[in-house]
Amino acid sequence: MCPPISDSDQEQLISKLDIFKIHGKDKRGFKILRIVGKKFPGRVLSVQVLKKYLEEKVYPRLARKPFSVLYLHTGVQRSENFLGISALRSVYDSIPVNVKDNLRAVYFLHPGLQARLFLATFGRFFFDGGLYGKLKYVNRVDYLWEHVRRNEVEIPEFVIDHDEDLEYRPMMDYGLESDHPRVYGAPAVDSSALSTYSTRCIS
Numbered sequence: 001m002c003p004p005i006s007d008s009d010q011e012q013l014i015s016k017l018d019i020f021k022i023h024g025k026d027k028r029g030f031k032i033l034r035i036v037g038k039k040f041p042g043r044v045l046s047v048q049v050l051k052k053y054l055e056e057k058v059y060p061r062l063a064r065k066p067f068s069v070l071y072l073h074t075g076v077q078r079s080e081n082f083l084g085i086s087a088l089r090s091v092y093d094s095i096p097v098n099v100k101d102n103l104r105a106v107y108f109l110h111p112g113l114q115a116r117l118f119l120a121t122f123g124r125f126f127f128d129g130g131l132y133g134k135l136k137y138v139n140r141v142d143y144l145w146e147h148v149r150r151n152e153v154e155i156p157e158f159v160i161d162h163d164e165d166l167e168y169r170p171m172m173d174y175g176l177e178s179d180h181p182r183v184y185g186a187p188a189v190d191s192s193a194l195s196t197y198s199t200r201c202i203s
Contacts, residue, residue, distance in 0.1 A: 004044075004046070005044055007046070007048075007049050007052075010044065010045055010046065010049040011049060011052070011053050013041060013044070013045070014041075014045070014049075014050070014053050015057075017036075017039040017040075017041065018036070018039065019035060019036055019039045019040055020033065020034070020035055020054075020057070020058050021033075021034045021036075021154075022034075022058070022061055022062070022067075023152070023153065023154070024148065024149060024152030024153035024154075025148075025149050025152055026068045026104075026105065026107075026147055026148045026149065027146070027147055027148065027149060028068075028104065030065075030066045030067050030068045030104050030105075031065070031067045031068075032067065032068050032069070032070050032148065032152075032153055033058070033062065033067055033068070033069045033070070034069075034070045034072070034153060034154070035069060035070070035071045035072065036072045036156060037071060037072055037073050037074070037075075037076040037081055038072070038074060038075040038076050038077075038081060038158070039081075040076075040081040040082075040083075041080075041081075042080060042081045042082050042083050043079075043080060045083065047083060047087045047090055047091065050083070050091060051090070051091055051094050054091070054094075054095075055094070059095070059096055059099050062099050062102060063096065063098050063099055063102070064102075065102060066102050066103075066104045067102055067103065067104065068103070068104050068105040068106070068107065068148075069103065069105070069106045069107065070107045070109065070144075070148060070153060071106060071107065071108050071109065072109050072110070072155075072156070072159055073108060073109060073110050073111055073112065073115055074109065074110040074156075074158065074159045074162045074163075075158060075159075075162060085122075092127060092131075100130070100131070103131070103134060104134065105134050105136055105147070106131070106134050106135045106136065107136050107138050107144065107147055107148065108135060108136065108137050108138060109138045109141070109144060109159070110138075110139070110159070110162060110163075110166075111137045111138075111139070116137070119132075119135065139166075140163055140166065141155060141159065141160060141163045142163075
């Protein structure tokens, strides 16, 4: 079991993993906050540290002008990358009002069946109607370019690989075929970034 790591180490880990990155624009000219779900270290990150990081490093850059979110759900594993529903709600509730008002769209790449069912069932209650109405599912990277300016947003290689798998194994979109060979063959979180903390775990 891994003992808790310090708040400062957690903040450094978030930065090193490059989970949150503001770069590029969508087709409407709004800057983009890219979030890579697979890199999120849910097992070692506390909600308070995450909220503090967002408040200090991310929200100030989104407070003055409209923006969109690009969330890459590719390869996300609940056991590795998910803080929990109550934690997610706590983070959402802590977002400043002006930042929420500036949000124009959430492009949700590779949503998968479970994510769709969760949002269809609880999304309208879990989030306010304004955010839920801005959610746009994007099944393929090629479709993303209908909304986002090509070559302005960096798409990780594992996302491209998964997209290619979907072309040949389309039932993966509906959770009817495992994506284990490609997506889960690699660690959910960059192992090199976590190596600093691995020695604190007792097998």
